[in-house]
Amino acid sequence: MGEAPAQAVETEADEYRQGAPRPLGGYAMVMALFSGVVAVAGGVAAVRGTQQRRLTPYELLLMTAGTHKLARLVTKDAITSPLRVPFTRYKEPGGPGEVNEEVREQGELRHAVGELLTCPFCFSVWVATGFTVGFLFAPGFTRMMASALTAVTGADYLQLLYARLQQAVE
Template sequence: MTEKLSESVRSEADEYRQGAERPLGGYALVMTAFAGLVGLAGAVAAVRGTSGRRITPYELLLMTAGTHKLSRLASKDAVTSPRRAPFTRYRDSGGPAEVMEDVRQTGQLRHAVGELVSCPFCLAVWVATGFSIGFLFAPGVTRVVASALTAVAGSDYLQLVYAHMQQVAENKH
């Protein structure tokens, strides 16, 4: 029975892949870890009686900008590349202080984690979930962290605007 189920799952996965290298087993493990983390946080919140706490619009704004910044820092910043190195390989420089990386192809879990840690859009789901859990259990500390990341995101924007305005001024002369 188990062998028949395994063969059916393998056959479905092969049909889905259509010959492409897709680490479905790695994705399944990453999703299971995410679901377990969220489930555990939900259970603890229910036991502690904090599950009814709501995120204010101000906290949502902080969480949005903070999620953006932390996702980019973790997935693209040159300084955080050692954390991604087991799962990616350096390809080229990216935007200001950012790098472009290729996901390692060996091992389904390594490949799936590589896709996660090198993609700011993918990582944002995890970061936002972390902020949500933080606002649930430690709103004061989470607010400070999200505020700092929001300030850095705003500063990045101003740096880019300044650099653009500087280029415009230099081109007029």
């Protein structure tokens, strides 16, 4: 008859990969963790009745800028590189105060987490979800943290603008 289910899954995964190092098992574990956290938070919100809360436009703006900054801070900042050490290797300097890193290939979970921790676009989903949960359960604290990160985002852009203006004068 046909292949065993596990063998069929592996055959499909190999066909998908086309020889490239795609850590599909690691991705599945990371997605399961994310889905589990969201499910638990959603369940608790439903029991507590907090799922009816809506973000104000101001909170959405704070969350947007705060998500941008926290995602870059975790995935690119030189100071947070110790968090990424088990999953990445240093490659070269990046933007101001940032580094570029390569994902470690060995181990599907290590590789998948490495991709998550080096991609600000990917990590933004996790940060925005964290802010969403924060606004449901601790809106005052979350608003304060998002405000601080938004201020840092604004300061970063002002620093870059200042540096560009200095270069233009020279």
